[in-house]
Amino acid sequence: MxxxxxxxxxxxxxxxxxxxxxxxxxxxxxxxxxxxxxxxNHDVEAFIKPYREHVYKDLDSVLTYAVETYTKTNGEFNTAIGNLMADAVYEESNPIFNKRTGKNIDMVLLNHGGIRSIISKGNVTTKTAFEIMPFENSVVVVALKGIQVFELVNYLSRAKRAHPISGLQLTLDRNYKVKSALINGKPIESETVYYVATNDYLYNGGDNMNFFKTNDSLYLLDYKIRSVLIDYFVKKDTLNPVIDNRFIKLK
Known part of the structure; x- marks a missing residue:
């Protein structure tokens, strides 16, 4: 072309x-x-060739293996790839957050639209992580009181979309009303402070998630979501995420 x-x-x-x-x-x-x-221009080509080959070699490095193909369209309220991303953010970010603050992340919320590609069955490479998350979004942790978390929960019930979550278990009734919302297996308490990991795009109001702005504290981890995925992939011999009951609607 x-x-x-x-x-x-x-x-x-x-x-x-x-x-x-x-x-x-x-x-x-x-x-x-x-x-x-x-x-x-042969001189220019000769100059950039070793750099290009180095980049391609890094991008093609095999990090893990996926047993199936995973896409963000394979679930109504939660998807295997979304669950993987949210769990990866928790698993990789919580040790950093805990070391800096002595506290733990309570839950993770990402956005469905932020998943930009699939994970294909077979070898998963560094390039896969760049395709899933081509943006420069980084992890932030927001301290929210339970009253703000209720706003978050109501947002999810209205959105009716598989926004990736971890640590939160949300059940809707047949009319899409919140039947139960648990964090770490316990009911949300309005005055308790919860530490919610998300990305800087959502914290700044992306996808109309304005509930993040009313917060007690903001913690910048200086950790890109893409880097989270790469670090997570390296630690996993095999990827086998599943659709589970973390966000469901009763029939």
Whole structure:
């Protein structure tokens, strides 16, 4: 496929000297068509070749193996790939958070739309992590009182979407009303502070998750979601995530 770009190349044709001053006399523009028919610059190619090969080698490094193909469309309220991502954020981020604060992450909330690719059956590489999460989103931990967590829960019940969660067990009745909401197996208490891991995009109101803004504290882990996935993959010999009962609707 040929891509056409117009590049304005401004050329100064002449300058007229007037005592100690110079004046721009004329500017002309030339249109140069850029397409794949242009010959490569061999010196440039030779220069970047080792860097390109190094990047490709890193991206193609096999980290783990997936027993099935996982996609964000294979579940109504929770998906195997979404569960994997939320669990990975908890597993990889909690030790960092605990070391810095002495506290533990209570739950994780990510967004369904942030899953940008599938995990294909077979070898899972570094490139897989980049495809799933091509953005530069990082993990943040937000301290929310239970009253704000209730807003989070109500948001999920209204959204009716498989936003990835971990640590939260949410059950809706047949009318999509919240029947039960548990964190670490216990009912949410309105005055208790819960530490919720999410990403900076959602914290800043992405997907209309405005409940994060009313918080007691914000902790920046300086840990990209993509790096979370890579670290998680390296530790797993095999990926076999499942759809479970962490977010369900009763019939």
């Amino acid at each position: 040929t891509f056409k770009h117009l590049i304005g190349c401004f050329i100064v044709l002449s300058l007229i000297a007037c005592k100690q001053e110079s004046h721009l006399y004329k500017i002309e523009g030339e249109q140069i068509l850029i397409s794949d028919s242009l010959s490569a």
